[in-house]
Amino acid sequence: MAVIGIDLGTTNSACGVLTDDGVTLIPNRLGELLTPSVVGLDESGELVVGRTARERLINHSDRTVAAFKRLMGTDHRIKLGRQLFNATELSAVVLRSLKEDAEAYLGEPVSEAVISVPAYFNDNQRHATKQAGELAGLRVERLINEPTAAAIAYGLHDRREGNFLILDMGGGTFDVSILEFFDGIMEVHASAGDNFLGGEDFVEAMIEGVLTEQGMGREALSARQLQNLYMQMETSKRRISQKPEQILELELGKQKLEWVVTADWFEKLSAPLLLRSKRPIERALRDAELPPQKIDEVVLVGGSTRLAQFRSLVGRMFGRLPSCHLDPDTVVAMGAAIQAGLKSRSAALEDIVLTDVCPYTLGTGVLNEDSPDQGDYFMPIIDRNTVVPTSVVRRVWTAHDNQAQVNVRVYQGENRLVNKNVYLGEMQIPVPKGAKGEESVDIRYSYDMNGLLEVDITVTSTGRTHHKLIEFAPGALSDEEIQRSREKLAKLKFHPREEEENRALIARGERLYESSLGDKREYLARMLGEFDRVLDSQNPAEIRKAQLHLREVLDRLDGEDWI
Amino acid sequence: MNPWQVLDIAPSGDPRAIKRAYAKKLKQTRPDEKPEEFQQLHAAYKQALGLAAQKTDATAGEIHGGTAPLAAPGQEAGSDTGVTSRGASLPETPIMPDTAVTEPGQGAAPAHQSPTGPTSEPDQPDAPGSADTGDAELQRNARIDEYHRVLARVDSTLEHRQRVNDQASWQFLAESPFILEEEYNWNLGLGVFQRVAQYSAAVASAAQRYTDRPGIDIRLLQYFDSLFAWSEDPAYLSEHFDAVLVDAVLPRLDEYAARAGDPQRGLRGGRKLVLERATPEEERFPEYYFGSFLARAFAVLLDVFLVYVALGVITSAVLIKHGASEGDASSTALMVSVGGYLLLAWLAESSRWQATPGKYLLGYRVTNRQFRRMGYAHGLWRIVSFTLTLPLYWLAWLVNCFLNGNLLHDRLSRSYVINWRKSREEAGG
Numbered sequence: 004m005a006v007i008g009i010d011l012g013t014t015n016s017a018c019g020v021l022t023d024d025g026v027t028l029i030p031n032r033l034g035e036l037l038t039p040s041v042v043g044l045d046e047s048g049e050l051v052v053g054r055t056a057r058e059r060l061i062n063h064s065d066r067t068v069a070a071f072k073r074l075m076g077t078d079h080r081i082k083l084g085r086q087l088f089n090a091t092e093l094s095a096v097v098l099r100s101l102k103e104d105a106e107a108y109l110g111e112p113v114s115e116a117v118i119s120v121p122a123y124f125n126d127n128q129r130h131a132t133k134q135a136g137e138l139a140g141l142r143v144e145r146l147i148n149e150p151t152a153a154a155i156a157y158g159l160h161d162r163r164e165g166n167f168l169i170l171d172m173g174g175g176t177f178d179v180s181i182l183e184f185f186d187g188i189m190e191v192h193a194s195a196g197d198n199f200l201g202g203e204d205f206v207e208a209m210i211e212g213v214l215t216e217q218g219m220g221r222e223a224l225s226a227r228q229l230q231n232l233y234m235q236m237e238t239s240k241r242r243i244s245q246k247p248e249q250i251l252e253l254e255l256g257k258q259k260l261e262w263v264v265t266a267d268w269f270e271k272l273s274a275p276l277l278l279r280s281k282r283p284i285e286r287a288l289r290d291a292e293l294p295p296q297k298i299d300e301v302v303l304v305g306g307s308t309r310l311a312q313f314r315s316l317v318g319r320m321f322g323r324l325p326s327c328h329l330d331p332d333t334v335v336a337m338g339a340a341i342q343a344g345l346k347s348r349s350a351a352l353e354d355i356v357l358t359d360v361c362p363y364t365l366g367t368g369v370l371n372e373d374s375p376d377q378g379d380y381f382m383p384i385i386d387r388n389t390v391v392p393t394s395v396v397r398r399v400w401t402a403h404d405n406q407a408q409v410n411v412r413v414y415q416g417e418n419r420l421v422n423k424n425v426y427l428g429e430m431q432i433p434v435p436k437g438a439k440g441e442e443s444v445d446i447r448y449s450y451d452m453n454g455l456l457e458v459d460i461t462v463t464s465t466g467r468t469h470h471k472l473i474e475f476a477p478g479a480l481s482d483e484e485i486q487r488s489r490e491k492l493a494k495l496k497f498h499p500r501e502e503e504e505n506r507a508l509i510a511r512g513e514r515l516y517e518s519s520l521g522d523k524r525e526y527l528a529r530m531l532g533e534f535d536r537v538l539d540s541q542n543p544a545e546i547r548k549a550q551l552h553l554r555e556v557l558d559r560l561d562g563e564d565w566i
Numbered sequence: 567m568n569p570w571q572v573l574d575i576a577p578s579g580d581p582r583a584i585k586r587a588y589a590k591k592l593k594q595t596r597p598d599e600k601p602e603e604f605q606q607l608h609a610a611y612k613q614a615l616g617l618a619a620q621k622t623d624a625t626a627g628e629i630h631g632g633t634a635p636l637a638a639p640g641q642e643a644g645s646d647t648g649v650t651s652r653g654a655s656l657p658e659t660p661i662m663p664d665t666a667v668t669e670p671g672q673g674a675a676p677a678h679q680s681p682t683g684p685t686s687e688p689d690q691p692d693a694p695g696s697a698d699t700g701d702a703e704l705q706r707n708a709r710i711d712e713y714h715r716v717l718a719r720v721d722s723t724l725e726h727r728q729r730v731n732d733q734a735s736w737q738f739l740a741e742s743p744f745i746l747e748e749e750y751n752w753n754l755g756l757g758v759f760q761r762v763a764q765y766s767a768a769v770a771s772a773a774q775r776y777t778d779r780p781g782i783d784i785r786l787l788q789y790f791d792s793l794f795a796w797s798e799d800p801a802y803l804s805e806h807f808d809a810v811l812v813d814a815v816l817p818r819l820d821e822y823a824a825r826a827g828d829p830q831r832g833l834r835g836g837r838k839l840v841l842e843r844a845t846p847e848e849e850r851f852p853e854y855y856f857g858s859f860l861a862r863a864f865a866v867l868l869d870v871f872l873v874y875v876a877l878g879v880i881t882s883a884v885l886i887k888h889g890a891s892e893g894d895a896s897s898t899a900l901m902v903s904v905g906g907y908l909l910l911a912w913l914a915e916s917s918r919w920q921a922t923p924g925k926y927l928l929g930y931r932v933t934n935r936q937f938r939r940m941g942y943a944h945g946l947w948r949i950v951s952f953t954l955t956l957p958l959y960w961l962a963w964l965v966n967c968f969l970n971g972n973l974l975h976d977r978l979s980r981s982y983v984i985n986w987r988k989s990r991e992e993a994g995g
């Protein structure tokens with residue numbers, strides 16, 4: 004049975020499988036390799052995913068949601084129509100759709116997958132991703148870091164040796180990894196990243212820019228106008244290198260205006276983001292103890308690395324052109340598929356071993372007697388960029404007389420104060436009472452290949468070992484909650500696969516209809532009515548013809564390029 | 567542990583040979599299958615590489631000893647720390663042109679700030695003294711001019727009361743053509759920092775020129791920080807600027823940094839965003855105070871009264887309607903109310919509120935001995951304990967008076983009633 008590799012992205016997702024002929028990317032129900040990570044409910048309460056949902060984001064934004072990957076590992080929930088969903092459930096919907104695509108393509112059931120996550124994802128976000136896979140009916144054998152997955156795809160493709168710097172800027176996250184290839188070994192030396200830096204932030208900055216210059220706030224815009232603005236800015240961002248000056252018709256509140264997007268304007272808005280992207284690069288180089296001269300190749304991954312401004316920044320930093328001869332949008336999915344093959348021990352990959360690192364420091368809080376009002380000190384247990392799997396023990400002592408228990412809080416981060424690091428959860432361990440400093444516990448952190456953390460605590464005096472789940476972890480679902488989510492999702496169905504093409508066309512047509520006026524609008528209404536009529540006739544040949552025709556019309560009328 | 571034994575090769579100074587041996591071993595010791603052996607192997611590999619590097623240094627030192635220094639000053643030979651000294655800097659750049667604040671070491675950025683070193687300056691000739699120094703000179707002058715122009719504009723913007731906190735009036739910083747260049751950005755960042763910090767410090771002390779000025783908005787500080795990464799290198803700033811200046815800016819940025827990364831940013835669509843389990847962090851105090859006995863008695867009376875209003879009145883009304891005598895009805899109603907109270911107390915005290923309405927009003931919380939919420943089972947045991955002490959009547963009352971708020975049934979059920987409000991106030995004060 005095949006194991007598939009999935010790239011679950013902020014903006015787009017993709018999946019692939021390793022066969023005897025190499026890596027194959029799996030087309031979705033529309034025949035496309037990228038499935039937008041957008042989920043919605045339609046009027047009949049059925050699930051809409053992918054391109055169709057993305058089109059519906061404009062006019063049905065209260066029933067559709069995008070870019071929810073950022074909410075993974077948090078307790079936020081989003082209301083679609085009348086139902087509440089957490090990010091794990093929404094991701095599960097996308098995964099389920101990819102799973103069905105893979106099953107249709109491979110002609111066999113798929114129940115196992117390797118899913119890629121940003122290297123800088125924390126423990127909670129990783130757990131949430133794994134749970135999303137389980138909700139979608141996929142056993143998640145392995146989580147792989149996105150830049151590492153891209154490196155695998157490049158490594159197998161080129162079979163070159165040396166030091167590689169992978170820059171992965173996707174829709175929502177930016178990851179940097181430094182790897183070395185030699186003798187079939189891929190060794191990650193260091194990873195760093197920024198979980199809030201990606202293509203969506205550039206669009207966000209453009210929108211902020213427009214609204215500031217107009218002296219308006221977001222609340223002045225209707226939901227439809229805001230989504231429309233997102234779409235227009237996304238399009239112009241993608242075109243900015245080809246067309247340094249673009250004229251857009253914006254509708255903001257009650258006013259309509261012409262807006263000129265120039266390359267200068269875009270550069271001004273993107274400068275802070277680009278400067279931010281340098282920090283993880285510098286940190287990774289520092290951690291890997293490699294000067295830039297020793298980097299043999301700089302590899303760009305992720306759709307946002309298409310930005311000319313980003314490329315020239317990288318070019319300036321390294322004094323050479325970065326390479327990107329594999330499609331930056333799908334290379335992570337390819338790598339994940341290869342990892343899936345590795346996992347099922349494809350013969351072709353027998354001689355390849357991958358070692359990865361833990362990209363951030365993990366530790367616990369210890370009493371801060373110097374300045375109690377600043378909160379506890381952070382005591383690192385696993386240092387960042389330690390090769391994984393790893394297991395480290397540190398001992399802590401009781402801080403008060405007659406302390407009955409030790410509260411072990413798990414944090415991630417680089418600051419010396421816990422308040423400024425990310426809280427991952429905590430555990431309560433009873434200890435025998437005694438004088439201050441008399442009792443101690445050994446805290447063991449074990450970090451596995453998936454980037455998942457386990458904590459074991461041994462009370463030294465009794466020798467009793469506690470192996471408990473971390474409590475209060477944001478975004479973590481209990482078994483009960485998982486069961487409830489499973490039931491909730493089981494009730495929601497996708498439309499039949501073969502109808503998807505028509506639904507996507509209609510969604511696009513409706514989006515265009517609502518954004519156009521006058522003759523164009525009437526024409527679109529007529530075309531859509533005509534299409535409905537042909538669909539009702541249920542004549543496959545006619546439908547095929549009508550699809551082609553409608554697509555042509557829509558292509559001609561649609562000025563946007565945003566999916 | 568002898569790394570050579572683990573790697574199964576003879577001691578060698580050749581990193582290539584070490585890598586080959588490691589690769590061979592690693593294929594039999596896959597990290598996912600044999601994690602412990604893998605850790606050992608990896609440690610041995612790193613150690614061997616370190617030994618090999620030392621060896622190379624030693625031999626290199628012997629050969630070249632005394633002739634020419636192999637590495638640049640300040641850089642350890644062969645350590646590959648990724649830290650190249652900032653060879654190509656703007657030596658003439660007057661960083662602090664008009665003030666006498668501590669000199670931030672002209673262009674000598676802290677080494678780790680520039681791991682990208684010379685390559686970040688494609689316009690700088692790689693080898694000093696190459697043919698196009700004239701060109702480089704021009705380039706450098708263009709940057710110095712731009713640097714002064716931008717700083718002049720910073721000064722004039724700070725002079726304008728209305729424009730200071732308007733982010734749009736600061737956009738010129740990002741428009742500066744060399745802003746993405748490492749070295750220019752670094753120097754400009756220091757210049758802006760000095761001015762912004764001086765301004766902030768002056769506003770804070772309300773003594774000098776800017777007495778009637780608004781303080782700098784945190785959003786604006788964040789914007790500066792996103793351009794110049796001040797918060798990335800607090801040590802350098804503290805070393806080179808007055809503490810007053812540094813304290814005027816960095817703590818505010820630091821405070822923000824903890825809250826950075828709003829997961830909602832960029833989210834599209836959805837009718838509403840809900841955050842239910844808001845803060846997993848529970849309130850903890852250094853010291854906890856027991857609730858007072860009298861206040862608790864009052865809370866119980868209040869609760870029973872509430873239940874009586876809700877349940878008892880209806881019960882007695884129903885009973886009277888069905889022909890029961892008034893006395894019977896009211897005593898039954900009282901019984902129902904007490905029963906209702908016990909039920910309410912159980913559910914409310916073990917719930918998220920951790921208190922009955924009466925206790926909640928007083929700012930009291932019921933906790934277990936770890937000062938956390940009780941489970942429902944524990945809560946039930948607490949109520950049973952309470953009921954057990956009831957038959958003692960006045961005796962229980964009397965004893966409880968002397969227990970400092972840790973009453974009989976609290977002790978029996980291993981729970982506490984804490985004056986949460988007071989504990990919080992004491993912690994805050």
